[in-house]
Amino acid sequence: MIEYPTSLEDPRLDVYARLTELQLRNKLEPEKGIFIAESDKVVDRALAAGYQPISLLVPEHRFERMAGLVNRMGGNKPVEEGGLTVFVMPAEEVEKLAGYELTRGVLCAMRRKPLPSVEEAVALTEKWFGSIPRREVPQRNLPQEQEQTEERRLTVERNVPLDSLFMAYHMPAHCHPDYYAFDILSDVLSNGRSSRLNQRLVQQKQLFSSIDAYISGSVDAGLFHISGKPSAGVTLEQAEAAVREELELLQQELVDEQELEKVKNKFESTQIFGNINYLNVATNLAWYELLGRAEDMEKEVDRYRSVTAEQLRAVAQSAFRKENGVILYYKKQQN
Numbered sequence: 001m002i003e004y005p006t007s008l009e010d011p012r013l014d015v016y017a018r019l020t021e022l023q024l025r026n027k028l029e030p031e032k033g034i035f036i037a038e039s040d041k042v043v044d045r046a047l048a049a050g051y052q053p054i055s056l057l058v059p060e061h062r063f064e065r066m067a068g069l070v071n072r073m074g075g076n077k078p079v080e081e082g083g084l085t086v087f088v089m090p091a092e093e094v095e096k097l098a099g100y101e102l103t104r105g106v107l108c109a110m111r112r113k114p115l116p117s118v119e120e121a122v123a124l125t126e127k128w129f130g131s132i133p134r135r136e137v138p139q140r141n142l143p144q145e146q147e148q149t150e151e152r153r154l155t156v157e158r159n160v161p162l163d164s165l166f167m168a169y170h171m172p173a174h175c176h177p178d179y180y181a182f183d184i185l186s187d188v189l190s191n192g193r194s195s196r197l198n199q200r201l202v203q204q205k206q207l208f209s210s211i212d213a214y215i216s217g218s219v220d221a222g223l224f225h226i227s228g229k230p231s232a233g234v235t236l237e238q239a240e241a242a243v244r245e246e247l248e249l250l251q252q253e254l255v256d257e258q259e260l261e262k263v264k265n266k267f268e269s270t271q272i273f274g275n276i277n278y279l280n281v282a283t284n285l286a287w288y289e290l291l292g293r294a295e296d297m298e299k300e301v302d303r304y305r306s307v308t309a310e311q312l313r314a315v316a317q318s319a320f321r322k323e324n325g326v327i328l329y330y331k332k333q334q335n
Helices: 011-017 040-048 067-072 091-098 118-129 179-190 196-204 236-252 257-274 278-291 294-305 309-319
Strands: 034-038 052-059 085-089 107-111 152-158 164-171 208-216 222-230 325-332
Touching: 011 034, 011 052, 011 085, 011 107, 034 040, 034 257, 040 052, 040 067, 040 107, 040 257, 052 067, 052 091, 085 091, 164 236, 164 309, 179 196, 179 208, 179 222, 179 236, 179 257, 179 294, 179 309, 196 208, 196 222, 196 236, 208 236, 222 236, 236 309, 236 325, 257 294, 257 309, 278 294
Parallel strands: 052 085, 152 325
Antiparallel strands: 034 107, 052 107, 164 222, 164 325, 208 222
């Protein structure tokens, strides 16, 4: 059934904008738990995996392109006949509602599936892995890097087509409570077209042709990386100064609640769809066992959800200090 809401306050749209904390994540009652899938491909994957759709939200200008998906999901039939409610709204209204530009055509609210019981998981583990003999793994005792007390800088010239800027800041291992704040900060800066570095430094100011922020490290302490290629005519010094302005904003101001929620939602969606595939689940279980406890895999989303804007600012103030940084200018060799 196609619906055309006229107001963002329509309670039927709550699932896409106003129930992010309370209702989207109800682990105690999985039958009530909801998640949001973005793009027709992701929705098709979720349907194939047995997830139950609740409704679709489609921008008007993409409705014709999404017609096949709408028909497959019963959007042209009344709800009482097994159809699905499809909300169609102007693109700018959808962006206000979702908190970011919807570039992949559609949002779909879907119900979570109940988690398998511990007994089922143990039985399957014994079936497939019970015959593998246990072995003792030696304790890793790697030397720890001394705390950096002053900025490190290096400029090199190589036979490359473009200049590149690399910035890195020391950060803790996965077991540290601030690890999740670092990961969220990297997403705030560069995860998607609506992220800060892409919006401000690539699209608006056109200082970079591309730029990325990401973290490394897991069992051991790692680095918060920022790397980018300045646009033609922009010096590496100008590029670095622009990045530092963005880092200073994170040190001085709280990340907006809606911006933070958007990043958390994207992470949770990635986790859910990553675990649709059994191989991914097995790999993740092995990884978290390596980190200390396999069952911590189920706590990962909660740990990201618990990060606050105040914690992000405190981590930015602590990490993005000049003396904690490593800067590399990778220059095009002059003939």
